[in-house]
Amino acid sequence: MDTVIDIFAGLLILAGAFFAFVAAVGLWRFPDIYSRMHAASKAGTLGSGLVLLALAVHAGDTATVTRALAGIVFFLLTAPISAHLLARAAYVVGYGLVESSVLDEMDESKNKV
Amino acid sequence: MSTTQFLDFSVHVALAVLSVTFLLTVFKVIRGPTLPDRILALDMLVAVAIGFIAVIGIKTGYTLYLDIAIALGLVGFLATVAFARFILTRGRIEESDSDKPRLVTGDGNRSRASARGKQAAGEAEGRGGATTSEKAPKKVK
Numbered sequence: 138m139d140t141v142i143d144i145f146a147g148l149l150i151l152a153g154a155f156f157a158f159v160a161a162v163g164l165w166r167f168p169d170i171y172s173r174m175h176a177a178s179k180a181g182t183l184g185s186g187l188v189l190l191a192l193a194v195h196a197g198d199t200a201t202v203t204r205a206l207a208g209i210v211f212f213l214l215t216a217p218i219s220a221h222l223l224a225r226a227a228y229v230v231g232y233g234l235v236e237s238s239v240l241d242e243m244d245e246s247k248n249k250v
Numbered sequence: 251m252s253t254t255q256f257l258d259f260s261v262h263v264a265l266a267v268l269s270v271t272f273l274l275t276v277f278k279v280i281r282g283p284t285l286p287d288r289i290l291a292l293d294m295l296v297a298v299a300i301g302f303i304a305v306i307g308i309k310t311g312y313t314l315y316l317d318i319a320i321a322l323g324l325v326g327f328l329a330t331v332a333f334a335r336f337i338l339t340r341g342r343i344e345e346s347d348s349d350k351p352r353l354v355t356g357d358g359n360r361s362r363a364s365a366r367g368k369q370a371a372g373e374a375e376g377r378g379g380a381t382t383s384e385k386a387p388k389k390v391k
Contacts, residue, residue, distance in 0.1 A: 143253035147260035154264035161274040181297040188304040219330035226334040227286040
């Protein structure tokens with residue numbers, strides 16, 4: 138049982154670090170703020186959540202498992218809110234999409250009014 | 251290779267990868283072209299720090315920092331929300347060369363510094379009692 142837990146926790150740690158690294162690469166590679174937000178919010182949250190889940194799997198006592206799971210739940214609740222607020226603020230103020238964007242639905246809703 | 255060795259190896263690899271991630275994100279904070287980019291990178295810095303805390307908790311068995319990780323997540327969320335409100339109130343400022351923060355010793359600052367020097371000289375003349383017609387107007391609040 139102990140060996141299974143060790144292997145599972147190791148794989149979760151590696152996956153979490155990989156997703157965090159992918160999020161950082163996405164920050165540098167994507168062209169505009171909205172696609173960068175797509176990378177950083179989703180992949181970054183998934184990376185931290187996986188590493189916290191590895192801690193919950195590895196730790197034996199109930200207190201640590203509860204706190205790690207509470208951290209995951211809190212993180213999953215707040216990351217979409219902050220990303221949405223930041224994207225909406227940037228769009229309202231006028232930071233534009235990159236030229237290669239296909240569709241700007243909020244622009245259509247503005248023209249309708 | 252036993253399973254404990256595998257866990258140790260994966261922890262060390264994760265620490266290295268997270269360090270590189272942290273560095274990339276910090277450089278993005280420094281050179282991101284717009285203010286929302288910098289705020290997004292700061293938000294991701296908090297996530298990477300939470301990952302660090304979890305990996306260190308696995309490595310040392312010292313899980314006291316988990317409370318700090320939860321509090322850090324709360325503070326990071328509130329900071330991002332406050333920054334978003336700040337962008338809304340500030341409006342869009344074009345990031346041109348004249349808006350970028352410069353080193354004081356840079357060449358681009360020479361004109362501003364000389365203007366400051368002229369103004370200071372004018373103020374000194376005014377304080378000296380000389381009746382100059384070019385006194386700086388007092389700021390009305």
